[in-house]
Amino acid sequence: MDFHLSPEEEKFRGEVRAFLDENLPVTDIKRWLRNVREKRWVGFSWPEEVGGGGGQIMQQVILKEEMAKRKAPPLGTDMMGLAWVGPSIIQYGTEEQKRRFIPEILDSKYHWCTGYSEPGSGSDLASLQCKGVLEGDEYVVNGQKIWTSLAPFAKWMILLVRTDFETKVKHQGITCLLVDMKTPGIEVRPIKTMAGTSFFAEVFFNDVRVPADHRLGAEGQGWQVTISALASERSSIAEVEALQRKLEQVKELARGARKNGRAVLEDAGLRRRLARIETKIEAMRLNGMRFLTKQLKGDPLGSETSINKLHRAELEVEFGEVALELLGGASPYVKGSEAAVDGGRWQATALSWPEVVIGGGTPNIQKNIIAERILRLPKD
Numbered sequence: 410m411d412f413h414l415s416p417e418e419e420k421f422r423g424e425v426r427a428f429l430d431e432n433l434p435v436t437d438i439k440r441w442l443r444n445v446r447e448k449r450w451v452g453f454s455w456p457e458e459v460g461g462g463g464g465q466i467m468q469q470v471i472l473k474e475e476m477a478k479r480k481a482p483p484l485g486t487d488m489m490g491l492a493w494v495g496p497s498i499i500q501y502g503t504e505e506q507k508r509r510f511i512p513e514i515l516d517s518k519y520h521w522c523t524g525y526s527e528p529g530s531g532s533d534l535a536s537l538q539c540k541g542v543l544e545g546d547e548y549v550v551n552g553q554k555i556w557t558s559l560a561p562f563a564k565w566m567i568l569l570v571r572t573d574f575e576t577k578v579k580h581q582g583i584t585c586l587l588v589d590m591k592t593p594g595i596e597v598r599p600i601k602t603m604a605g606t607s608f609f610a611e612v613f614f615n616d617v618r619v620p621a622d623h624r625l626g627a628e629g630q631g632w633q634v635t636i637s638a639l640a641s642e643r644s645s646i647a648e649v650e651a652l653q654r655k656l657e658q659v660k661e662l663a664r665g666a667r668k669n670g671r672a673v674l675e676d677a678g679l680r681r682r683l684a685r686i687e688t689k690i691e692a693m694r695l696n697g698m699r700f701l702t703k704q705l706k707g708d709p710l711g712s713e714t715s716i717n718k719l720h721r722a723e724l725e726v727e728f729g730e731v732a733l734e735l736l737g738g739a740s741p742y743v744k745g746s747e748a749a750v751d752g753g754r755w756q757a758t759a760l761s762w763p764e765v766v767i768g769g770g771t772p773n774i775q776k777n778i779i780a781e782r783i784l785r786l787p788k789d
């Protein structure tokens with residue numbers, strides 16, 4: 410690893426810092442989004458011909474680092490569009506699909522949602538049964554998706570359907586469609602989470618007609634499209650800064666907390682726990698550097714992103730648990746209660762663990778990926 414910055418990269422860091430000095434704190438989010446779009450920082454590494462920034466990976470890292478340090482708002486509001494739908498369309502889409510969707514994703518015109526999981530197909534995604542049958546120039550879709558984040562608000566969905574029920578290889582015969590959520594026959598039923606939010610939903614498809622030119626990639630190529638999308642979801646460059654900030658906040662909480670008349674920081678067990686968290690975040694940072702080295706050599710990211718997905722899941726759970734212990738008698742008071750500490754943010758952290766632990770693949774599945782594809786351990 411050699412991360413000494415070149416003079417051009419140092420110059421770029423200076424440019425980012427100057428921009429952030431000028432634009433932070435953000436008082437008008439629309440203006441912020443317009444300004445970062447004008448800088449061509451949205452879709453930073455996407456090709457210029459589709460409207461992206463055509464930027465280098467190292468510059469993108471610098472941008473993310475500086476933004477995270479200064480707690481800048483994100484570069485867009487359509488998180489799924491920017492994180493994996495856009496890159497998938499750039500890689501597999503037709504010219505018409507790129508012209509149609511990429512500018513709208515870059516402008517965060519609306520939200521995308523991801524229709525992969527089904528009631529019987531989560532970890533074993535390739536067993537999905539939602540059916541797509543080509544009739545003339547349309548696919549007729551019937552079936553159900555579940556846990557679809559943002560489905561109650563999204564305008565478009567990236568959807569996986571089975572188009573071949575004869576194949577013996579379950580990863581084959583899956584096709585990816587881009588679906589307008591207003592198409593007749595789609596029913597969205599929001600699911601309430603234990604944190605009280607309703608950001609995800611069950612989605613039912615009843616004879617939903619999707620134009621065949623909204624197929625992403627070839628028929629039967631849906632699995633490949635998904636694998637590259639999920640690798641984008643599990644990469645983690647910006648997360649380390651956010652986790653370090655959260656650790657500082659937990660330490661702050663610990664500094665003010667007392668138990669049985671004594672400062673909790675006198676407790677060696679707690680100090681060890683905080684040290685373990687810090688060590689894990691540092692391991693994530695170093696792993697991030699390894700991933701970056703690979704990308705700088707021109708190799709795509711793959712299974713290794715599961716390592717940081719696993720670390721992050723463990724860390725977020727630990728943050729919630731430590732914080733609630735530190736709050737002691739104040740721990741039951743959630744957002745909205747006058748007695749809530751820090752506006753109930755730690756309760757929200759503690760109740761939102763499924764998002765980071767289960768969403769995007771469970772810890773068991775990440776361990777399987779690491780064991781089989783990185784450590785090459787036998788399956789049985």
Ligand SMILES: Cc1cc2nc3c(=O)[nH]c(=O)nc-3n(C[C@H](O)[C@H](O)[C@H](O)COP(=O)(O)OP(=O)(O)OC[C@H]3O[C@@H](n4cnc5c(N)ncnc54)[C@H](O)[C@@H]3O)c2cc1C
Binds near residue numbers: 555773
């Ligand atoms: C907050 C949240 C947001 C989500 N957002 C989306 C979304 O936007 N779009 C979408 O498509 N999906 C979404 N999901 C679904 C998520 O991807 C699945 O819940 C996840 O992949 C697990 O699938 P499952 O729920 O069917 O559990 P299962 O696959 O039934 O797993 C149940 C348990 O068995 C274990 N297990 C299963 N198979 C194995 C195995 N081979 N080896 C070892 N252990 C195994 C799992 O680890 C788990 O503990 C979301 C989930 C959550 C919680």
